[in-house]
Amino acid sequence: MMQQPAAGGVAPPPSMAPDQSQTHQYQQQPQSQPWMMMSQQQQGGQPVPPPTGWTPQPVPPPTQMQQYSAGSAAAGSGEIRSLWIGDLQPWMDENYLINIFAQTGEVVSAKVIRNKQTALPEGYGFIEFVSRVAAERVLQSYNGVPMPNAEQNFRLNWASLGSGEKRQEEGPEYTIFVGDLAADVSDYMLQETFKAVYPSIRGAKVVTDRTTGRSKGYGFVRFGDESEQIRAMTEMNGMYCSTRAMRIGPASNKKPVTGQPYQKGHREALILGGLELISAEMIPL
DNA sequence: GGTGAGCGC
Numbered sequence: 001m002m003q004q005p006a007a008g009g010v011a012p013p014p015s016m017a018p019d020q021s022q023t024h025q026y027q028q029q030p031q032s033q034p035w036m037m038m039s040q041q042q043q044g045g046q047p048v049p050p051p052t053g054w055t056p057q058p059v060p061p062p063t064q065m066q067q068y069s070a071g072s073a074a075a076g077s078g079e080i081r082s083l084w085i086g087d088l089q090p091w092m093d094e095n096y097l098i099n100i101f102a103q104t105g106e107v108v109s110a111k112v113i114r115n116k117q118t119a120l121p122e123g124y125g126f127i128e129f130v131s132r133v134a135a136e137r138v139l140q141s142y143n144g145v146p147m148p149n150a151e152q153n154f155r156l157n158w159a160s161l162g163s164g165e166k167r168q169e170e171g172p173e174y175t176i177f178v179g180d181l182a183a184d185v186s187d188y189m190l191q192e193t194f195k196a197v198y199p200s201i202r203g204a205k206v207v208t209d210r211t212t213g214r215s216k217g218y219g220f221v222r223f224g225d226e227s228e229q230i231r232a233m234t235e236m237n238g239m240y241c242s243t244r245a246m247r248i249g250p251a252s253n254k255k256p257v258t259g260q261p262y263q264k265g266h267r268e269a270l271i272l273g274g275l276e277l278i279s280a281e282m283i284p285l
Numbered sequence: 286g287g288t289g290a291g292c293g294c
Contacts (some may be wrong), residue, residue: 086291116294132289159292177288207289218287252288 081108081135082128082159087152087192088112089209090121097127106134124209126159144187152213153186153206173202174229175251179218181206182242190219193241198232200225220251 083096097110112125129135135158143156178190191204206219221227237248 084292111293113293122291122294126293179287207287210291216287220289242294
């Protein structure tokens with residue numbers, strides 16, 4: 001559309017931080033490996049004021065990119081080049097996102113979704129890259145690692161819903177619930193804990209409080225193989241992840257057994273003549 | 286202690 005985030009420019013610091021703002025030291029994003037921890041002191045158990053000192057580092061000048069609109073799926077090729085990003089704090093704007101990924105040299109645009117009436121951020125956004133491979137690289141390297149200036153991890157995924165091609169693996173998924181997680185356990189850590197033993201692992205997610213970014217102490221691990229799910233429930237129960245023994249149980253399925261997420265729209269067109277017995281929303285896309 | 290998840294405002 002029209003957004004033109006000051007590329008390489010300076011993000012106007014959100015000047016709403018009350019008093020503790022000057023104690024924040026400026027920090028930059030990870031240079032090489034994103035999972036270098038950047039601990040930041042803030043936090044007394046309530047909503048943290050936005051850090052005033054997000055310093056956009058000198059980024060490579062916007063080349064030819066950045067004037068495209070953050071469209072959905074790629075125009076010509078049809079390939080998905082955008083990532084969905086969730087768990088955004090209100091102060092994490094387009095500049096913040098752009099500056100993080102600018103170092104890849106492959107980011108096209110970033111967009112934070114805001115409420116139409118209140119103009120408040122909805123907590124998620126989209127980042128478009130020059131190619132699907134570029135997006136995939138970012139997805140692999142950034143997902144689940146700490147975000148700059150925040151005590152939470154990147155939550156990234158393919159921007160796929162409604163765009164046809166979703167990164168659907170193959171077939172159903174089998175999920176377990178993992179409780180008693182230590183506070184420092186990340187998605188990545190959780191996944192790595194299982195990966196060595198259960199090759200069919202599809203992913204792991206630590207549930208966080210979106211307002212604080214902190215772990216709620218439990219999460220989920222998904223497998224492609226049901227037998228591995230079953231095994232994991234007994235074999236991994238009581239095993240340590242970080243500093244604490246995990247407690248594992250069955251997960252109530254968020255998704256249908258097919259592994260397909262619920263869709264917004266129904267597929268009326270799929271109802272063939274005489275088959276109205278089947279409700280449209282029961283048909284997996 | 287507990288069962289995520291949010292897709293273009």
